[in-house]
Amino acid sequence: MREELQRKIKKNIIDIKKDMDAKDLVDHFVQEDVFDLPDDEEINGFNPNTAENRNKCFLAKLLKKDDRAYDVFLQTLHLVGLAHLAEQIENTEVATAPVVDPTSWLAQIAEHIRKRRLTERDLSRLAQSIGTDWELVASEMNLTRVEIDHCRMENSTTTMQVYSALYKWRNKVPGGATLEKFVDILMHCQSTTIDWDIVKKTAQQMG
Numbered sequence: 153m154r155e156e157l158q159r160k161i162k163k164n165i166i167d168i169k170k171d172m173d174a175k176d177l178v179d180h181f182v183q184e185d186v187f188d189l190p191d192d193e194e195i196n197g198f199n200p201n202t203a204e205n206r207n208k209c210f211l212a213k214l215l216k217k218d219d220r221a222y223d224v225f226l227q228t229l230h231l232v233g234l235a236h237l238a239e240q241i242e243n244t245e246v247a248t249a250p251v252v253d254p255t256s257w258l259a260q261i262a263e264h265i266r267k268r269r270l271t272e273r274d275l276s277r278l279a280q281s282i283g284t285d286w287e288l289v290a291s292e293m294n295l296t297r298v299e300i301d302h303c304r305m306e307n308s309t310t311t312m313q314v315y316s317a318l319y320k321w322r323n324k325v326p327g328g329a330t331l332e333k334f335v336d337i338l339m340h341c342q343s344t345t346i347d348w349d350i351v352k353k354t355a356q357q358m359g
């Protein structure tokens with residue numbers, strides 16, 4: 153999806169989460185071949201199964217789709233009685249901003265560091281870079297819903313929950329849990345709060 157369209161959605165994110173419940177939109181997205189049945193199951197099977205969590209999962213998936221998904225989103229809002237929200241999003245003006253790559257520094261990190269297996273110390277530091285909607289990062293790392301639930305239930309703070317998820321990921325893909333792959337995963341999680349300065353600082357200290 154073009155940055156311009158993503159920004160229209162993001163500038164209305166509070167009203168979207170307040171007025172919308174993703175469970176009312178998913179069937180139409182499947183019918184229009186924007187989402188598939190596993191997407192439906194993940195969105196409606198989120199635990200705890202609240203409108204807030206369903207919306208988080210839905211929006212994260214939506215922002216990864218192409219421009220057509222934006223059009224289907226607005227059409228579906230009309231169909232479920234949220235025409236005012238569709239019109240608000242469509243009429244939102246967004247300035248054209250220069251594209252800034254938050255990972256431009258990665259090329260300056262030595263290749264053997266970018267590609268080596270992350271240590272527990274690395275994971276501990278990187279866990280502090282992920283905030284709101286960390287579960288979406290865990291999902292992108294192919295952790296199951298049960299594994300994510302365990303991370304949440306067995307740890308009291310967000311940082312420890314994220315660390316637990318990163319630790320499980322590293323154990324699942326011993327050779328693939330690298331700094332390079334970690335950064336790539338974060339880039340696919342547009343709606344997750346990421347502190348890129350912490351990621352960069354951690355990478356620079358991995359020598």
